[in-house]
Amino acid sequence: MTTEQAISTFQDHINEGKITPDHPADCGYCEACHVAIIALSKQIPIAPIVEKYFYGVNIVCPTCESGISVASKFCQNCGQAIKKAGDTK
Ligand SMILES: [Zn+2]
Ligand SMILES: [Zn+2]
Numbered sequence: 001m002t003t004e005q006a007i008s009t010f011q012d013h014i015n016e017g018k019i020t021p022d023h024p025a026d027c028g029y030c031e032a033c034h035v036a037i038i039a040l041s042k043q044i045p046i047a048p049i050v051e052k053y054f055y056g057v058n059i060v061c062p063t064c065e066s067g068i069s070v071a072s073k074f075c076q077n078c079g080q081a082i083k084k085a086g087d088t089k
Contacts, residue, residue, distance in 0.1 A: 007040050045073070045081040 001009075010033035017023040017030050041073050048068065049060040061069050061075035061082065073082055 003040050003043050007037050010034075010036050010040075041079045042078065045083040047083045 014030050014033050017027055038068075042063070048063055050063050051058040051060060051064075057070070059070055059077060059082075060066070061080055063069050063080040064075060064078040065088060066075065066077040068077075073084065074080065075082060
């Protein structure tokens with residue numbers, strides 16, 4: 001199972017819970033799903049925000065908006081996986 005598939009499996013439970021009448025509002029599994037989705041989402045590399053200046057570039061994490069170093073594959077602040085510039089995957 002890929003990370004994306006795992007996320008959609010967790011998301012399915014949350015979505016079904018919303019339309020299931022006897023689904024408890026304080027469902028512990030839904031809460032776990034939410035936590036898992038946030039954690040798993042950070043493992044999927046996303047393109048950083050690249051702010052271009054006349055003296056160079058500033059790489060910013062799209063999740064927490066803190067600055068990250070160009071060579072870094074992860075945000076040091078929130079753990080978000082970051083795509084390297086030019087990475088197509
Ligand atoms: Zn639930
Ligand atoms: Zn971050």
